[in-house]
Amino acid sequence: MRRSGLAAVLGLGLLLGGCAATFQPMGTAVVQPQLNDKVLIAADGFELPMRSWLPADGKVRAAVVALHGYNDYSNAFDGAGRAFAAAGIATYAYDQRGFGATRDRGVWAGTPTLVSDAGTAVEMVHKRHPGVPVYLMGESMGGAVVLTAMTGPSPPKVDGTILVAPAVWGRQAMGFFPRAALWVTYTLVPGMVVHPPRDLNIRPSDNIEMLRALGRDPLVIKGSRVDALEGLTDLMGAALDACRQLQTPSLVLYGAHEEVLPPRPVERALKDFEAGGRHVVAVYPDGYHMLLRDLKGQLVVNDIVAWIADPKTPLASGADRAPRALLASK
Template sequence: MKALNKLISFLLFLPLSGCMPMSYPPGEKSQTAQLTDNVYLTEDGASLPLRSWLPAAEPSAVLIALHGFNDYSNFFDQPGQYFSTLGIACFAYDQRGFGGAPKRGLWAGGSAYADDLQVFVRLIKQRYPKRPVYLLGESMGGAIIITAMKNPDMPMVEGIILAAPALWARRTMPWYQTGLLWTLAHFMPWLTLTGKGVHVTPSDNIEMLRALGKDPLVIKATRVETVYGLTNLMDAAFSSAKSLSGNTLMLYGEKDEIIPKKPTYAFLQQFLASDITEKTVAFYEHGYHMLLRDLQASTALKDIAAWINLNPEKQLPSGADKRARAVLSQFSSITFRK
């Protein structure tokens, strides 16, 4: 703590001619967006790598998946294969700045990611006009979906699935963490962070984590200004709890060391304040942040499939929804600093 305070003090007295954290938004819209077998071509001409997992016959539903921070569309390979065997067509694309998408490592801005999703949903609904469309977001992807659903131009979807959504807003962080982030972002936005020395466990699937460490498309060193942009997104998602309505399933692992419990539970208290019949929350006692790739991922995947195929008021096969109700009943009020 003493060393951290010294670092903050030093940074605060750097010359005031520092930089500003930047975002790198899309260019002007110059064409009609379209989908090919392996590319999502956006309205400004960006080619976003696209993956799909299609059933052998006509699908009963369509699922659009958004990856998390520093990840890319391949995150959905195992889930996509599983859901396709159940007759659900799945699509996932590399979002701007991630995976094989343009401007790797640079933050496009929350509105850019939400706009890309909005157009992609419209294209998928044109391709499958008679099939229900669902959205699934993991971590950062979940935060993007939450904010995108506030857009009045967002096409209607049958439901959304949030897997450990990124909700660690500034108001839920300690002052020294937000202060350090602000200082670094405004004086050294180009600085890259690797996460070395930070001892957290994102999943109990060690083999999968080792594969990610060797995957060249997974970003290992992150610019501070990109972290700053992600935090802006988490602020917006956290503040959208009361406005997020409709058919929603949210999954959270109780061993999640990436997105803390306190902001997640606080979000849920507001989120569940109304329209509870259309909202299902599932807590997995032995789940980590990467629920869809944990060793027990099949449990969460079966719950998602059941939720899609059944009335959302029905119970989940694993009983994770019952556990969530029991856990949340112990947290009647959670407050944060102004």
Template sequence: MRARVTGFLGSLLMVLLLCACSAVTQPAGPSIRQPALESKSLIMADGAVLPLRSWLPEAEPKAAIIAAHGMNDYSNAFDGPGKGLAAKGIAVYAYDQRGFGQAPHPGWWSSTETMAEDLRTASRLIAARHPQTPLYLLGESMGGAVVIETGAHAPPPEIRGLILSAPAVWGRASMPWYQRAALWLSYKVAPGWVLTGRGLKIRPSDNIEMLRALSKDPLVIKETRVDAIHGMVDLMDAAQEAAPHLELPLLLLYGAHDEIIPPEPTWAAVAGLPHLGTRQRAALYENGWHMLLRDLQAQVVIDDIAAWVEDQSAPLPSGADRAASGKLETLASETR
């Protein structure tokens, strides 16, 4: 009996050890060429082709925005806001980040460094196309974390400012111990497991029609590998640590009904911004959810972005900046 138990435990240990060795990432490879901007793609230095979408105004743009999408999404996330901003004279470019959409290795994580370097490369290429046009970075959720990491460490000199929509700043430092433990164990034991999120009562937006369309879109990832989640949390760790080092002007957008990124780490990140109240501001949307740029009130957010790009010191048309200031004052009084 003891021999059988010992054999079973040995076999189980072997399985766990084999699983522990199976985490896979797909970071950028060695440089083999000069990066290039084509009409519908960005070509990185390692030869990776990242599909590109653009929404351009009829006249010469008064500003240009490079948009980075969220987890399991792809560049089409910015179709609505891209059209809305183009109508206001702002060019918008968005690309499928590695591991998402039609970019290489869909479903597989690259790395924080790869994602940030890809955004720096995209910035240089698009700035060269619009040499006299102010350039901004816009990131939604995961994309917001990429923008923070890019903006805090060696940001391209062409960048005039950052726009962070519900940025993913929920790192391990702000997670409960049991979530950290569950992620650590699953990553060590079975990094190739896939999770669907079914059964989670989380609502990312009040735009139900849009959510239904995403559920039917084959380019939106529905099953997420544990090692990709682990990589995402690594990225959020990096963004959480980098946020206090941001020097560029920025506008951080957050919805009061956000059920994806908790308010505590978000407001902590806002409060820690080095130039909050001068060239760095937050906006709180009382009717906003996580997917602010695609919520039913998306036009309100789009109008605020356009107004901020036009004049970074002027009050936002919606008053969401005043709502954020009030929220910060309330939080500060509660901690006194």
């Protein structure tokens, strides 16, 4: 090999070596998990910043552990948390590993770690509110974590789950080109940070002011490492397969204007959720991906509060009786 060719190969090797895949899985258990007003401490000592919204009169009739979406953080539930508190429901949301104000922001923790943290949070909330019903709620990626946790070998002990536009877009629901692009970039440059193309014209919500605020929020991650997208894809694939296996009574919520997730896996998920007859499935005609923060987000919040009070009563919004075909009509 010519000297110039060898230098080029070595240079490429150094470049790619500098972009090696990086993950931050849970470490060895060294402490007893703890929950206080500001942080959830996992068994390996990792600190997860915590936000909570509690009833002003101290009378908690139910508690919700809330998991945020990809590149978001616990503040995603500020509006819903305040409304829940007014209805006597305590809400606890933490920044999942790799997101918000956690250490090594942007580095993927892995599905087993995210699932373990969710179980720890549920356990700690049970200890804080003994005898009170506890629900596990997840938005988008958080919904995928909930699905995977609840269908795993040691599911958290909850009275129900609330899935807000759960992310169910794994490889089995991707076309050839997205799968190929992910494989190539993960193989060659897993540490590269990519940003969503601006010409996709995807609307995650009709609440423009809220979206602008997220764009200004320094704790919202704007770009993604390729290895994090690889991990997210694995998680979403596991979540899609989990839809039919979910046994815990659940409230499943999607917007008819879902543009972040493709229609095909969402429609498959809806059919799987409805197959067992144990879940309440609702599609909001005016809803988008970020249902809780849409302009009509209060309607969704009210339905969640009512479902927690009585899961047998039809939702006041009528979204549980809306045509499912709306999702495919875009």
